[in-house]
Amino acid sequence: MENIKKAFHAKCEADSKGSKHISVVTTAEIWEKLKPMYDLLFTKVYEIETVLDEDPGSTCAKGECHIQDVPPDTEMPITESLISEFLRQVPGKGKVSPMLSSVIPDVFYHGFSTRSGGLSQFPSLSSLNLNFNPNRRDPRVVVQENRSRLAAACGFDVEKLHIAKAEHGARVWVVGKHPPAAYDAIVTNIPGVTIAAPGADCTPMLFADPVNQAVGAAHSGWRGTLAGVAAETLRAMAENFGTVPSDVLVALGPSIGPCCFEVGEDVAEKFAAVQPACVVREEGKEKPRVDLRKVTRLLLEQAGVKPGNIDDGTLGTEATVTLCTVCEPEQRFFSYRRDGVQYGTQVGFIGIKTGE
Ligand SMILES: [Zn+2]
Ligand SMILES: [Zn+2]
Structure with missing residues (x-):
């Protein structure tokens, strides 16, 4: 879950700033396993940049971006159902409050x-x-x-x-x-x-x-x-x-x-x-x-x-x-x-x- 959480938080941060750029600092081996998760969590609106480095402390090429340090103890594989499970725990903004019409009968x-x-x-x-x-x-x-x-x-x-x-x-x-x-x-x-x-x-x-x-x-x-x-x-x-x-x-x-x-x-x-x-x-x-x-x-x-x-x-x-x-x-x-x-x-x- 840790990787999903990090990626989702990076998305939230980008969304609240209006930024499209996400930078992931990781190794080639880990990125191969993480990419399907990024494909599920981000749309084509975003620019996902990977900084492939064996040293996760290195900085990304673009100045203003979100660095994603991935710990080596990565849970694998990250499936869609695991992402859904994570999202279910994210608190919503406000309450779901649909409006009702007075003409629709009770049946x-x-x-x-x-x-x-x-x-x-x-x-x-x-x-x-x-x-x-x-x-x-x-x-x-x-x-x-x-x-x-x-x-x-x-x-x-x-x-x-x-x-x-x-x-x-x-x-x-x-x-x-x-x-x-x-x-x-x-x-x-x-x-x-x-x-x-x-x-x-x-x-x-x-x-x-x-x-x-x-x-x-x-x-x-x-x-x-x-x-x-x-x-x-x-x-x-x-x-x-x-x-x-x-x-x-x-x-x-x-x-x-x-x-x-x-x-x-x-x-x-x-x-x-x-x-x-x-x-x-x-x-x-x-x-x-x-x-x-x-x-x-x-x-x-x-x-x-x-x-x-x-x-x-x-x-x-x-x-x-x-x-x-x-x-x-x-x-x-x-x-x-x-x-x-x-x-x-x-x-x-x-x-x-x-x-x-
Ligand atoms: Zn329409
Ligand atoms: Zn109006």
Whole structure:
């Protein structure tokens, strides 16, 4: 464990400083055994420099870096499960504290994750980043541990968690069937299977049909919204589980609000063609803004969902899950628009209780 601990601490230090450079002073023989561990703990964002020297006291070539002295009594081999075991003991930042929508009935479990409770260190990924991308600083093992913590806190089986991709299309995967190459929505009627939609400005949407006991989760950014991912999710639920849209409850999770979603004229025109009122123009502001929630509500209602069954922050309930990812105080959510390339990802998740 000592080597994992050292490497992880070097990563944490680099992440908190915003540095990419990690220097490992070691021998060729030990490095050969350590390299697989570095490949698992670091992504391609980092520059790992090895200073191969039989004398571990020698300095590395670059000035500002993290020296990794490796003691000769190295435990071998370092497997992925050993790294996971180590990560399980790392304290999280804050508590996992998902938000609940008031419209989703009790026969389902669900939630929208916030940034709190994970172990990602880099400021814009901190701390409950739930998606892996090789261009970001969180390796798969860290994302997997974050997912495990969400699952443990919310009482579902992480092995049965499926998160939709973020392709900005409208394809739907029915759990149990062969998955399409790209899909932004998932539907299921299998109790205990948790389906989730990612978001970092795009809207994670949850669908619940209490009559036929079926659920859906969709990732809906502006492209997916226009491509009709919400209606496609309802269609897949109807086709596979006999869902009638007027029975369905829908919750729109944290997403970029009309307060912050500035777009170019080309995008504004596309939305105006669907619903002129969803394009907001303010005097003195150069760029128009789009109200994705308003247009999503319209599309859901056109697909047959009852107006009162859509939780989009306008129902007048005390707490809402439809908050703005960009400007919510204390940066409670991850936001691609605010944070850029190293953005983290939150999810909306839902499942059918097993009755155990
Ligand atoms: Zn997206
Ligand atoms: Zn905002």
